[in-house]
Amino acid sequence: MAVTSRILGQRGRRQAEKLGIDPERVPPGQYLSERFPVLTVGPNPAFDLSTWDLQVFGEVDDELQLSWDELMTLPQKDVVVDIHCVTRWSKLDTAWRGVPVRDVLERARVRPSGKFLMAYSEGGYTTNLPLDVVTQDDVLLAHTYDGKPLEPDHGGPLRLLVPKRYFWKSAKFLRRLEVMSEDRMGFWELNGYHNDADPWKEQRHWF
Numbered sequence: 001m002a003v004t005s006r007i008l009g010q011r012g013r014r015q016a017e018k019l020g021i022d023p024e025r026v027p028p029g030q031y032l033s034e035r036f037p038v039l040t041v042g043p044n045p046a047f048d049l050s051t052w053d054l055q056v057f058g059e060v061d062d063e064l065q066l067s068w069d070e071l072m073t074l075p076q077k078d079v080v081v082d083i084h085c086v087t088r089w090s091k092l093d094t095a096w097r098g099v100p101v102r103d104v105l106e107r108a109r110v111r112p113s114g115k116f117l118m119a120y121s122e123g124g125y126t127t128n129l130p131l132d133v134v135t136q137d138d139v140l141l142a143h144t145y146d147g148k149p150l151e152p153d154h155g156g157p158l159r160l161l162v163p164k165r166y167f168w169k170s171a172k173f174l175r176r177l178e179v180m181s182e183d184r185m186g187f188w189e190l191n192g193y194h195n196d197a198d199p200w201k202e203q204r205h206w207f
Helices: 005-018 068-073 101-108
Strands: 053-058 064-067 077-084 089-100 116-121 126-130 140-145 159-161 174-180
Touching: 053 101, 064 068, 064 101, 068 140, 089 101, 101 140, 101 174
Parallel strands: 053 174
Antiparallel strands: 053 064, 077 089, 089 140, 116 126, 116 174, 140 159
């Protein structure tokens, strides 16, 4: 018998109930994982924090080029969130620390024309999001996971964290943020993944 989205979703809900967790926290078609699977496009890039920087450009009045030390001096935030991968695993109550994306965009002074964001990773990976998604309270430029510096396998030194979207939107190895007036699709979006990526609507693919 083929393993369907419905079967996996039922499995996830049973797992939650067994753990005493509200099964409504598990999106459709997802199962629970205690592990944190590693999925990456390409090899982990090398980095040197003494020369590393994060750039913010595009539809902003003040383009930014933040060094690692400058990023660390900005107000930090801790969040505990559930994360969901398009490959159907979900991991609940993950703990992260980082800088709210909203704060960095406020420093860059986004123009009224700025409506979308493109995230660029070291190595060429890209993903796109509406600004009203990335400015939510739980969206971070994350550098710490479970109390420890973010490991390279999980996108260190810095990744985007967007808990309310499938996890391919949480770009690893983050280096640049472009504020855009019009939407453009990123790597997986151009290769058949859904542009919006809402796990509660099972927006996995265009087809």
